[in-house]
Amino acid sequence: xxxxxxxxxxxQDYFGKKPRKVQYEVRYGPSRYHDLIFxxxxxxxxxxxxENMQRxxxxxxxxxxxxxxxxGLTPGERNGKKFSELHIADAALTISPVKNIEWTFNHNIDFxxxxxxxxxxxxxxxxxWRYDIINVVVDGKDWKCTLTLGDxxxxxxxxxxxxxxxxxxxxxxxxx
Numbered sequence: 001x002x003x004x005x006x007x008x009x010x011x012q013d014y015f016g017k018k019p020r021k022v023q024y025e026v027r028y029g030p031s032r033y034h035d036l037i038f039x040x041x042x043x044x045x046x047x048x049x050x051e052n053m054q055r056x057x058x059x060x061x062x063x064x065x066x067x068x069x070x071x072g073l074t075p076g077e078r079n080g081k082k083f084s085e086l087h088i089a090d091a092a093l094t095i096s097p098v099k100n101i102e103w104t105f106n107h108n109i110d111f112x113x114x115x116x117x118x119x120x121x122x123x124x125x126x127x128x129w130r131y132d133i134i135n136v137v138v139d140g141k142d143w144k145c146t147l148t149l150g151d152x153x154x155x156x157x158x159x160x161x162x163x164x165x166x167x168x169x170x171x172x173x174x175x176x
């Protein structure tokens with residue numbers, strides 16, 4: 001078997017090993033689908049609440065708290081026990097131009113607007129015959145949000161609003 005590139009290493013090398021704010025946008029053209037993979041990796045397992053979604057005109061902004069997979073796991077030790085954790089950061093996922101938002105919940109589950117949803121996937125849906133992107137789909141366990149795109153150039157980006165941090169450093173949950 002031929003040696004292939006190490007995607008994880010490329011991903012971590014590009015974003016660096018030091019916690020810093022990330023901003024990443026999907027570009028137009030042949031790199032679009034590769035960019036989507038990078039962006040999806042940045043928001044995999046991010047958490048948000050529907051009630052915090054904002055829609056202004058055709059722009060939808062989803063405030064998320066994301067796991068910073070680009071920094072890898074950080075080893076730690078507390079009370080003689082070793083553990084590993086990811087850095088986390090508050091960020092905004094922005095999608096436009098959106099003309100419609102549709103929510104689907106599996107198994108007749110009706111999540112309340114303040115339920116924390118975890119993002120498992122982000123993908124494009126397109127027409128088979130034209131290959132034009134018509135939807136951006138964000139989904140997780142038992143839920144899906146389909147954002148139907150309007151006319152205009154697609155903007156899909158994630159932008160951190162803070163420098164990533166370790167949860168254990170900000171919120172020490174162990175009582176001494």
